[in-house]
Amino acid sequence: MLTCSKTYSDIPLSHRQPRHPGRCSRIHGHSWAITLTFGADEPDEHGFIVDFGELRYLADWIDEHLDHATVAANDDPRLEELQALADSGLLKLTLMDNASCEGIARHLFEIFDPMVSENTGGRSRLVSVELCEDSRNSALYRP
Secondary structure, eight states: OEEEEEEEEEEEEEEOOTTOSSGGGSOEEEEEEEEEEEEESSOOTTSOSSOGGGOHHHHHHHHHHTTTEEEEETTOTTHHHHHHHHHHTSOOEEEESOOSHHHHHHHHHHHHHHHHHHHTTTSOEEEEEEEEETTTEEEEEOO
16 A cells, blocks of 8 residues: 655644543644545556645635634533533634544544545545544544
């Protein structure tokens, strides 16, 4: 398998871990970076696994759902309050099963892998998602 990677960086995004005993239970933000690794058995007729110039659909999804947003868990005990803030326009809210760095990485993989497959006619696939919180912490999801 051949692979290549694309990184989207400087994404302002907040989240919280509501059941964490420390400060991560409060809404807080990071400057995130998402590195997507793509794979294929053979490159296309141009020698590419994916054409980086044709990945706008991924950047658009990131802009729509993550840029200046807050990620919350579907079972956050204060979800009603967060949803009210979102409904008022004060918060851009994205919900997922787990709002940790690890959970967000997995969620992004599950969203992006079918998009990559569809946009490459099934020739390429997503191999992994690495998500970095600022420059100090990261999680890697690879099924």
